[in-house]
Amino acid sequence: QQPVQxxxxxxxxxxxxxxxxxxxxxxxxxxxxxxxxxGEAPVFLMILLKGGEQKGHEKISASFNEKKQxxxxxxxxxxxxxxxxxxxxxxxxxxxxxxxxxxxxRLTVIP
Amino acid sequence: xxxxxxxxxxxxCQRGTSLTIQCQVDSQVxxxxxxxxxxxxSLTLIATANQGSEATYESGFVIDKFPISRPNLTFSxxxxxxxxxxxSSIYLCSVEDPARKxxxxxxxxxxxx
Numbered sequence: 001q002q003p004v005q006x007x008x009x010x011x012x013x014x015x016x017x018x019x020x021x022x023x024x025x026x027x028x029x030x031x032x033x034x035x036x037x038x039g040e041a042p043v044f045l046m047i048l049l050k051g052g053e054q055k056g057h058e059k060i061s062a063s064f065n066e067k068k069q070x071x072x073x074x075x076x077x078x079x080x081x082x083x084x085x086x087x088x089x090x091x092x093x094x095x096x097x098x099x100x101x102x103x104x105x106r107l108t109v110i111p
Numbered sequence: 112x113x114x115x116x117x118x119x120x121x122x123x124c125q126r127g128t129s130l131t132i133q134c135q136v137d138s139q140v141x142x143x144x145x146x147x148x149x150x151x152x153s154l155t156l157i158a159t160a161n162q163g164s165e166a167t168y169e170s171g172f173v174i175d176k177f178p179i180s181r182p183n184l185t186f187s188x189x190x191x192x193x194x195x196x197x198x199s200s201i202y203l204c205s206v207e208d209p210a211r212k213x214x215x216x217x218x219x220x221x222x223x224x
Contacts, residue, residue, distance in 0.1 A: 002153065032213070041203060041215035042154070087153060089213075098144070098169070099213070101154040 001026065003090050003102035011108045012078045020073040020105045022088030031064050031071040032089035032099060035082075042087060045073075078109045113138055113206050117216030124194055124223050131190045132219045134204035139184035144205040144213070145177070154203065160187050194223045 003024045012018055022031060030049045034042040048064035048071060059076040071090075075082055085106045089099035114137040124130050134143065145157040158166040158179055166179040180188045191198050204216045 030211075032211075034213070041217055042213070044212040044214070047211055098156050098159055100156070104153050 001100055003088055003100060005086075005088060005102040005105045007105060008103070009106040009108075011110060012075075012082075014080060014109055014111055015077050018075045018078060018107060020075075020086050020088075020107070022071045022073070022090070022102050024069045024090050026069065026090075026092050028064075028066065028069055028071075028090050029093050030091040031062075032091070033062055033071075033073050034087045034089060034101075035084045036087065037084040045086075075107070078107075080109050080111065083107060083109045112212075113140065113208060113214040115204060115206060115214060115216040117204055117219060119219055120217060121220040122222070124221065126195055126223060128194055129190055129192045130194065130221060131188050132202055132204070134187045134189070134216055136185045136206050140206040140208075141184070142207060143181065143187045144207070145179065145187075145189045146203045146205060146215075148201045148203060148218075149199075150201075157189070157202075191221065194221075196223045199223045 003022050006021045010018055032047050033045040035045055036042040046062055062073045064071045085104045087104050088102040116135040118133050122130055143160045146154040147157055148154045156169050157172045157177055158168045160166040160179045160181040162181045162184050176192055178190045199222050202219045205213045207213055
């Protein structure tokens, strides 16, 4: 039931773009995205609740394709502060109140 | 946003003993969640704790091993019982705000010898 993320790891230079994908074997009600820096707790980025919905947060945005049971996180013009491990969290029905977190993508931004 | 105080931050325990992890939130919340994260791995939900009712455990986790208390709307404890080295992990408590964002405690790093 754990969503699969790709790539597992990516290294970027400052200013480059990246896409992180999250794929589920089950139909999804919502997708959440979190970033975790080393030694710290995960921090919320965004929630996508509707199929086809796209949301943005500064230079980080995401899409949710309900039919394909997939979500993608887009990082534009990456900054050093974007480094960390990104997790998608999926919810299979409304009111489930429990997230299944994906396998994670480690993103490293270098100068 | 919710501020969560979790303790202890780390502990080293002997095999066969138990450890209780405490989680205090600065506001009243309906549900609290307990996650486990092994080094370099994803987060796995252990259980959901509602005030006034028994916790709901996910597949692979049982109450005898991970008893949870939720005495009020701002506090919860997770006990890791009869520990073995396989229980070595980071344990995180979490709460959800009305906008459905999860906020996490700083975690408890547990090492079992």
